[in-house]
Amino acid sequence: MTDKLVRTVCLKLHPDKPHLLDELRKNFRETWNQYINHIKELGTTNRQRLEEKKVEHNLLENTRQCARDKARESVKSFFEIKKFDDEATFPSPKDEPMTAKLNYRDGYVFRGDLSVRISVRAGDRVYSEVSGSQKDMRYIEKALNGEYSFGTAEVVKKSGEYYLHVHIESEDTPTVQDQEESTYIGIDINEGNIVATAINTGGEVLRTLMLDYSPLKKIKHKHFIIRKRLRDNDKNLKGFDKERHRTNNFVHKISRIIVEFAKEFNDPILCLEDLAHIRKEIRYSKKMNRRLHSWNFAKLGKYIKYKARWDGIFVQEIDPEHTSQMCPVCGDIEKKNKNGRRFECHRCGHQDHRDRNASLNIGLKGMKNFLGNVPSLKNFPSFRKVRWMASGLVNRPTEDIIQMSCLSSGSPSALPSG
Incomplete structure (x- = not known):
């Protein structure tokens, strides 16, 4: 059904x-x-x-x-x-x-x-x-x-x-028109940012979009402390629905930006991590566990999926295992390949931003599910990290935000800034 x-x-x-x-x-x-x-x-x-x-x-x-x-x-x-x-x-x-x-x-x-x-x-x-x-x-x-x-x-x-x-x-559901001509867009959702990278079946990395929303976790932590103090003193929590409304508004806007980014490419297929798997696998300290679980991974993924489907874009969910540790060039999988926010392959020397690397692997996994194999990647175009919650940017048109992050695929291969 x-x-x-x-x-x-x-x-x-x-x-x-x-x-x-x-x-x-x-x-x-x-x-x-x-x-x-x-x-x-x-x-x-x-x-x-x-x-x-x-x-x-x-x-x-x-x-x-x-x-x-x-x-x-x-x-x-x-x-x-x-x-x-x-x-x-x-x-x-x-x-x-x-x-x-x-x-x-x-x-x-x-x-x-x-x-x-x-x-x-x-x-x-x-x-x-x-x-x-x-x-x-x-x-x-x-x-x-x-x-x-x-x-x-x-x-x-x-x-x-x-x-x-x-x-x-x-009840209309999107279908894939031509797997060989589609653009596969890997989406990596993190606590502080979301990264989308478009790859075609010829192995070209077309564009990367990175939106940084790290200030949101500070806002949520602040509200958590206030709510806890009010509960401890049996005070009314009614005034703290603002956090929920602000988060919902954020999720709506971010998901719309991702879908509009996807629509810029030929026959896009969105490849999303299986977010239920992410939440199930989180095992950190109590504080980090609360932060990551209360951050709406599932809600953001759900909104991206339903907005994409309404716009006729096919969405497939990907097992996220090893996507942040694997080199998209040589296939090496090592935990030590990750160095802070950087990715550096200890086998072939390939370097990239850790989260862009994960989005590439998610897109490649999606492509492999359809085609059975993946091409060698030809380029790694530069991109800029957009601090989406910076003053005045939240209400900017979607196309402006996309252009701020993306450089054309003809740009020379370079490490991303930020």
């Missing part, structure tokens, strides 16, 4: 009865709170066991089930975080109205004029015009025309305004 592609579009609501949306969010919270308590009491997130528990609610039955499932997801997320963060706390009942999750048709329906009907409870409905970016409105039109389908949606209130976050689904 093929995984569905899911894209979230954000639409502003202009409701005729905004007070009913507030009631919906309050009722959803009360139902969610009851399920959180039931899960804690039962010691399980089993759907069947939860259905046996009585829940008082003022929601449509379908929306009540959404509240149940959202509570289950919150608890499952807690147990995942608990594996690497001893300070994680079990979800507690909420005091404020919360984002309400709705299923299509029962909970919300788009009409032909692009307005939306939201069902609050039996007999109570909210009708609303919607507004959004041209791109997002096109997705809604295509879903209405049958090109895509509507998934769940969430009613959100922010700064007094109401929004509908709609999941648009597609």
Whole structure:
């Protein structure tokens, strides 16, 4: 069974009865709170066991089930975080109205004029015009025309305004048109940077993109210390959602830059490390373990994959074993080949930036999976490390950021700067 592609579009609501949306969010919270308590009491997130528990609610039955499932997801997320963060706390009942999750048709329906009907409870409905970016409105039109389908949606209130976050689904999956003519792009994701290197089947290293985001780990560590102190003193953590929002925004932007970089090449195939394998293999000190696990390797990889697939780019996951230790020129594998951020092969003398070297090997592994063998590499063009979080750069256009890092493939072979 093929995984569905899911894209979230954000639409502003202009409701005729905004007070009913507030009631919906309050009722959803009360139902969610009851399920959180039931899960804690039962010691399980089993759907069947939860259905046996009585829940008082003022929601449509379908929306009540959404509240149940959202509570289950919150608890499952807690147990995942608990594996690497001893300070994680079990979800507690909420005091404020919360984002309400709705299923299509029962909970919300788009009409032909692009307005939306939201069902609050039996007999109570909210009708609303919607507004959004041209791109997002096109997705809604295509879903209405049958090109895509509507998934769940969430009613959100922010700064007094109401929004509908709609999941648009597609079952189209990218395919490889011509393996011999494709460009293989190896992606190496690290705690402090991401590197993408494009290689063609003739052995030419076309371009390398390196984005440095190392300041992010300092921000996350600072917030970790503050959260720990607040927890130790039983203080409210509500104000520290900023870290999560900032990280999510960062992941969205970085993944978009990587996909736009890939689109510059002929029939690109993105080769990504198997990120689940990375997280499983991390075994360091408790402090380093927390830093690496809490840094969203999996989320960044997931966003790159789904954005690439929406743009028709094939993605394959690669076993990352030895990618940072192997020489792409002679194939030698030695731990001592790594020297800080540099790679130096002790057999043939080849030198490169350690992370660019890993991205090359990831791309070559992807090529080997398709073609059965790989060509000898002909060149190693220079590139610049872009400090993406430097002042003013975060909001620069994607194409500007790519150009800042990449030099043309005709540049002489040289060691990268930075």
